[in-house]
Amino acid sequence: MEKKWEEMSREERQEARFARWLAGEDLEFKSPEAKAKYERRITRVKDAIQLKKLPDRVPILPWATFMTPELGGANPKEAMYDIEKLNTAMMKFLNEFNPDYYGSAIIIVHGPALEKLDYKLYKWPGYNLPDKYVYQCIEAEYMKAEDYEHFIDDPTDFWLRSYLPRIIGALEPLKDLPRLYGTMELPSSWTLFFILGLPEVQEALKRLMEAGRLSHEWSEKIADFDKEAQEMGWVSFAGGFTKAPYDFFADTLRGTHEMMADLYRRPDLVLKAIERMTPLAFKMGLDGPEASGNPIVFMPLHKGADGWMSDEQFRTFYWPSLKKVIMDLIEEGCVPFLFAEGGYNSRLEYLNELPKGHCIWMFDQTDMAKAKKVVGDTTCIAGNVPISKIMTGTPDQIKGICRELIDTAGKGGGYIMAMGCAADEGKPDTVKAMIDFTKEYGVYK
Amino acid sequence: MAEELTKLLADLKEKEALDLTKKSLEEGKDPMEIMVAAREGMKIVGARFAEEVYFIPDLVFSGKILKGIAQLAEPFLKKDMENQGERVGKIVIGTVEGDIHDIGKDLVVFMLDISGYEVFDLGIDVPKQKFIDAIKETGCKVVGLSGFLTLAYDSMKETVDAIKEAGLRDQIKVMIGGGQIDEQIMDYTGADAYGQDAMEAVELANQWYGV
Numbered sequence: 001m002e003k004k005w006e007e008m009s010r011e012e013r014q015e016a017r018f019a020r021w022l023a024g025e026d027l028e029f030k031s032p033e034a035k036a037k038y039e040r041r042i043t044r045v046k047d048a049i050q051l052k053k054l055p056d057r058v059p060i061l062p063w064a065t066f067m068t069p070e071l072g073g074a075n076p077k078e079a080m081y082d083i084e085k086l087n088t089a090m091m092k093f094l095n096e097f098n099p100d101y102y103g104s105a106i107i108i109v110h111g112p113a114l115e116k117l118d119y120k121l122y123k124w125p126g127y128n129l130p131d132k133y134v135y136q137c138i139e140a141e142y143m144k145a146e147d148y149e150h151f152i153d154d155p156t157d158f159w160l161r162s163y164l165p166r167i168i169g170a171l172e173p174l175k176d177l178p179r180l181y182g183t184m185e186l187p188s189s190w191t192l193f194f195i196l197g198l199p200e201v202q203e204a205l206k207r208l209m210e211a212g213r214l215s216h217e218w219s220e221k222i223a224d225f226d227k228e229a230q231e232m233g234w235v236s237f238a239g240g241f242t243k244a245p246y247d248f249f250a251d252t253l254r255g256t257h258e259m260m261a262d263l264y265r266r267p268d269l270v271l272k273a274i275e276r277m278t279p280l281a282f283k284m285g286l287d288g289p290e291a292s293g294n295p296i297v298f299m300p301l302h303k304g305a306d307g308w309m310s311d312e313q314f315r316t317f318y319w320p321s322l323k324k325v326i327m328d329l330i331e332e333g334c335v336p337f338l339f340a341e342g343g344y345n346s347r348l349e350y351l352n353e354l355p356k357g358h359c360i361w362m363f364d365q366t367d368m369a370k371a372k373k374v375v376g377d378t379t380c381i382a383g384n385v386p387i388s389k390i391m392t393g394t395p396d397q398i399k400g401i402c403r404e405l406i407d408t409a410g411k412g413g414g415y416i417m418a419m420g421c422a423a424d425e426g427k428p429d430t431v432k433a434m435i436d437f438t439k440e441y442g443v444y445k
Numbered sequence: 446m447a448e449e450l451t452k453l454l455a456d457l458k459e460k461e462a463l464d465l466t467k468k469s470l471e472e473g474k475d476p477m478e479i480m481v482a483a484r485e486g487m488k489i490v491g492a493r494f495a496e497e498v499y500f501i502p503d504l505v506f507s508g509k510i511l512k513g514i515a516q517l518a519e520p521f522l523k524k525d526m527e528n529q530g531e532r533v534g535k536i537v538i539g540t541v542e543g544d545i546h547d548i549g550k551d552l553v554v555f556m557l558d559i560s561g562y563e564v565f566d567l568g569i570d571v572p573k574q575k576f577i578d579a580i581k582e583t584g585c586k587v588v589g590l591s592g593f594l595t596l597a598y599d600s601m602k603e604t605v606d607a608i609k610e611a612g613l614r615d616q617i618k619v620m621i622g623g624g625q626i627d628e629q630i631m632d633y634t635g636a637d638a639y640g641q642d643a644m645e646a647v648e649l650a651n652q653w654y655g656v
Contacts, residue, residue, distance in 0.1 A: 123545060129543070130543065132543075132596070133543045133596055134594065134596065136544070136545050136546070136594070138545065139547075139548075256505075256548050257505050257509075257548075257551075260501065260502035260505040260506055261502075261505065261506050261509050263502050263506075264457060264459065264502075264506050265459070307500055307501055307642065308500065308501050308502075309500055309501070309502055310499075310500045310502075310503075313500070313502065341624075342624065386625070386627065387595055387625050388595075388598075388625050388626070388627045388629050388630045389629060391595050391598055392598065392629055392630060392633040393629065420625075421625065423595070424594055424595050424596065425595045425596065
């Protein structure tokens with residue numbers, strides 16, 4: 001009899017999630033070859049992650065934001081505003097470059113919906129940036145120092161009535177909503193119903209509905225594309241998303257500078273807020289694999305990199321909560337896919353606190369030979385092809401870099417060929433060189 | 446007082462440093478002396494950062510303490526006194542067109558400032574013409590171009606080209622920096638040098654200004 005989920009070990013759960021991914025539940029493969037390709041690609045990355053069996057070859061992941069559509073012929077503005085162009089470009093990229101995995105365009109998000117919302121957290125092409133530029137976050141103090149108590153007290157209430165009204169212009173009137181708890185009784189429900197009827201709140205809800213409609217239409221077309229691409233044998237790489245609890249605050253709540261000052265001014269509140277965020281970050285990460293059937297949870301890491309804090313600060317404010325999110329995801333059989341932007345040379349030893357064969361650590365500028373040596377027996381590593389060389393180098397130069405990476409980081413398995421970042425742009429000849437060379441030279445014998 | 450304030454700032458004791466500043470000003474101490482003491486403290490912060498005793502949060506926080514001290518002292522300072530001390534040289538700096546990231550640039554501005562340079566910070570998403578105007582207006586010898594995204598490669602190159610076309614290239618040195626900047630990008634953009642962190646920016650400036 002099959003074991004119940006509660007009785008399974010984390011290894012068994014991981015196997016179960018991989019089996020679900022491999023089965024491709026709703027996919028109707030275009031051909032037996034396409035099905036075989038899809039399965040081979042998932043098995044390849046599974047072997048690289050688990051560190052038990054040597055994969056057939058080094059898996060290839062051109063992880064990207066706007067690079068994929070751009071190399072297929074859609075500039076960033078077109079990608080955000082023209083779904084037909086976006087999907088056509090994505091398919092052209094897959095056909096011409098033929099990688100193992102790709103990142104879904106769902107993260108690009110639909111420009112007209114953002115316009116409808118008067119979205120303020122980012123600038124984007126086609127609205128307040130020129131067409132050729134990628135979207136960029138505007139750092140500010142969206143959460144004030146005095147909001148810590150509110151957040152710790154009730155994160156969702158803070159999010160609904162303080163954060164969203166600040167980052168989304170159309171939702172500004174939501175700041176006047178009452179606390180929702182009055183709805184536990186009919187008589188005390190009146191405040192919510194009354195405020196929902198205010199003209200400005202009604203207008204906010206109308207705009208939210210319209211943005212939702214636009215986004216939904218767009219997202220469905222992306223989902224259709226992802227289904228079709230996978231039915232042809234390519235694999236959409238990540239099934240979920242979350243972040244390190246510290247980065248929630250340091251990136252888009254308090255902002256980099258204010259967060260750094262908080263480490264001195266109010267360390268206890270910072271720790272309390274991080275503690276509050278930790279289970280939420282885990283649950284958010286788990287939602288993706290539960291819905292998508294893909295166990296990989298992407299986690300971009302920012303403010304804990306080399307130089308961005310001392311070792312003591314890393315040990316106090318960054319690592320314990322991040323480790324907890326990672327471990328909870330692992331216990332659920334998921335595969336945290338951590339992208340360590342910048343350098344992680346001084347943090348590598350910490351990774352050995354994690355169990356063997358459950359994560360992917362993608363590195364930007366970390367010394368890969370050192371990484372292999374220090375954490376190679378614990379975790380699959382990825383990345384490190386410099387985007388500077390991709391953008392301005394020659395195919396031969398890229399081949400040299402990939403050869404070195406395969407020889408060192410790829411030795412004995414446990415490595416995924418990828419650039420050192422989620423690429424906004426690329427150059428056709430160098431990207432192709434990275435992919436084609438790895439297919440040839442990265443075969444394990 | 447001066448020595449104590451220097452030490453408090455160097456040790457990142459915000460409350461104590463601000464209290465001492467307030468007390469000293471109320472007692473009629475020379476506000477210039479306070480600012481000089483604070484600057485001395487910042488120099489120690491810079492040195493500790495260079496020695497990797499301090500990290501980016503320490504640098505950022507010390508900047509906030511300095512700002513607090515300056516705000517307290519400001520009403521007591523006579524006009525033209527704020528720009529105290531001899532400056533080593535002038536540097537124009539900005540994040541290039543299309544890129545709105547400023548964390549790295551701000552760190553470089555900060556380190557150059559406490560190292561004695563007069564820094565003209567043009568901000569983010571700076572069009573090439575604005576760099577040229579600033580070079581002409583300030584007569585600076587050094588320009589710093591910052592960028593975090595790959596799109597900055599072309600913006601940097603275009604800015605260096607525009608400086609060349611304006612006939613200013615021979616009189617200035619260009620340094621570039623940012624998350625994805627290396628020697629190859631230095632060659633690509635035509636810059637004279639690149640730095641991996643704020644300390645390297647100071648070293649380059651010192652080299653070019655002969656400090």
